[in-house]
Amino acid sequence: MREINVEEITKTVEKLCIESNYYLPPDVKKALEDALDKEESPLGKEILSDILKNQEIARKKDVPICQDTGLTVIFLELGQEVRLVGGDLNQAIDEGVRRGYKNGYLRKSAVDDPFIERKNTGDNTPAIVHTKIVPGDKIKIILAPKGGGSENMSALGMLKPSDGIKGIKKFVLDTVEKAGSNPCPPIIVGIGIGGTIEKTTLIAKQALLRKVGEHNPNPKVAEFEKELLEEINKLGIGPQGFGGRTTALAVNIETFPAHIASMPVAINIQCHVARHQEAII
């Protein structure tokens, strides 16, 4: 057994909170640069150029790319040969979030008691933590701050197996069209297909962690990702919804076996500030 003190986790979470909010991943930056080259709308080009300028300012000045520094979503892969010492794992994670959002001058966007008082918790806790036990003696932490504007435009559909590919396509296009300018396009569309209600939404969120430009290893699923991206970009919504060719940068699909009676589909929409950073302890 390898012993890891939870203080290590706190420090790593703090660092990831700050870095993910200041530095846009290079694959997303490249996708925006490619979109700028291809965009036909003059106003759309100006917007994409502003978006690229913005991430450059954030990187150079060490400030948040977007003021919505999100709820803190964490995917934790815990090696089964690790023995955690020094305290409670979940408290250690929240302490990392608390320090990261304070020391990084990030906005605290979490409210307690979500439908009555809606009082700000003051430190962006609690984090939303998904833990998976895996072989090995390491801990992998993927941290993805998630903004409210794009999350609000996400959707879940308990589709019938007979709805088929056509039904999924309609559900995705309707959801993106209805979202319009709200989720800050160009967007990344994470789609989960299969599993149960919670599994399908979880894999939709995990789909957002994939690098822009990479496809699902199943060639048929990859083909469907490309087809959906093309269809979405025919909608005309464009950068910020001002009209144009770049409505989405990527469509990422993850699948999971489903019940014989079910075909759940979750669509998790991500804005162009597609933040995530990871570390291995």
Added chain:
Amino acid sequence: MAKIIYTPLTSEVINDLRAGDRVLLNGIIYTGRDAAHKRLAELIEKGQKLPMDIKDQVIYYVGPCPAKPGQVIGSAGPTTSGRMDAYAPLLMDHGLRGMIGKGLRSQEVVDSIIKNKAVYFAAVGGAGALLAEAIKEAEVIAFPDLGAEAIYKLRVENFPVTVIIDSKGNDLYKSGKEKYKII
């Protein structure tokens, strides 16, 4: 070329703005989002005085990041406007002339924009670091207990926005999409 305009917004300035125009805004603007709007509406309904005079003024839907040492304000991009739709017509009836946010508005808001000869601008969502550079002064003037949701008085210089809904009711979100839609 972007149009350079100043607050407070006069009818003359507003009449000249068209959906799709790029605008550089100068002068004083106020921030306000969900919780502040709720309180402003409650004050109006109780017949009480607002913390600022909103006649011909502009409200920016934003909850900024805290300022780092040496900064005027932290990153400060727009939030989704639709959540303020329930309150915007009431504020426009009491003199508000401009709103800055991002995203779709309800028909009630569009009707109120036409009736009150107002304007709805969008700033680039997600460009909080870039937009903060155009904010030269920031001061909390109401509801400090709301933290990022407090009302700030901002002085902006060449703050970049785009006209989405003009005083005639033209809507860039509709016309832009129609222009680039491939059937």
